[in-house]
Amino acid sequence: MSQTFTITGRLASAHKKMDITDASGEVVYTVAAKVASVHHTTYVTNAKTGQQIAEINAKVVSLHHIYYVDMADGTHFQLSTEFFHLKDIKDIPELDMQLRGNIMDFNFTIVDATTNEELARGHRRLASLHRIYDLEVLDERKTDELVCIFVVLKRMIDIRKNSDLASIGTTY
Numbered sequence: 001m002s003q004t005f006t007i008t009g010r011l012a013s014a015h016k017k018m019d020i021t022d023a024s025g026e027v028v029y030t031v032a033a034k035v036a037s038v039h040h041t042t043y044v045t046n047a048k049t050g051q052q053i054a055e056i057n058a059k060v061v062s063l064h065h066i067y068y069v070d071m072a073d074g075t076h077f078q079l080s081t082e083f084f085h086l087k088d089i090k091d092i093p094e095l096d097m098q099l100r101g102n103i104m105d106f107n108f109t110i111v112d113a114t115t116n117e118e119l120a121r122g123h124r125r126l127a128s129l130h131r132i133y134d135l136e137v138l139d140e141r142k143t144d145e146l147v148c149i150f151v152v153l154k155r156m157i158d159i160r161k162n163s164d165l166a167s168i169g170t171t172y
Helices: 140-169
Strands: 003-009 018-021 027-033 042-046 052-058 066-071 076-080 088-092 097-102 107-112 118-124 133-137
Touching: 003 027, 003 140, 018 140, 042 140, 052 140, 066 140, 076 088, 076 140, 097 140, 107 140, 118 140, 133 140
Parallel strands: none
Antiparallel strands: 003 018, 003 133, 018 027, 027 042, 042 052, 052 066, 066 076, 088 097, 097 107, 107 118, 118 133
């Protein structure tokens, strides 16, 4: 049985808070970042239990934005922006997963790298006033990890779009 999650950002939030809701609209995960943090530390929390499921940190000095994800269960993995191309395939060896698709347009699948079994699908809603993203989780045993990948990708896309807008404003 699949589960669909929706991620939306709060428009006026110093902590860059986001809620991740299920199909019924109930908040399942909350995401909050430290206001002032060199590592852009972000916390993902299970809204029902209040338990932190992951801490996400950005590498301070890097040509590509690199994010380290430390799951509460001891699992660690990383993602970086070096894979942003038109058609992407990105390995996440620590999780034995692979991202496939157009990451910048938030249209991708996550598959088991060994079996090629589809674990999740992500996409951006085109007809929405604010950017709203959906993640359909097909393997509920890996929900926490898939949601954290979802959060990191959303952060990377936001940073990329903000830097693109800043560079447009400075060109002559």
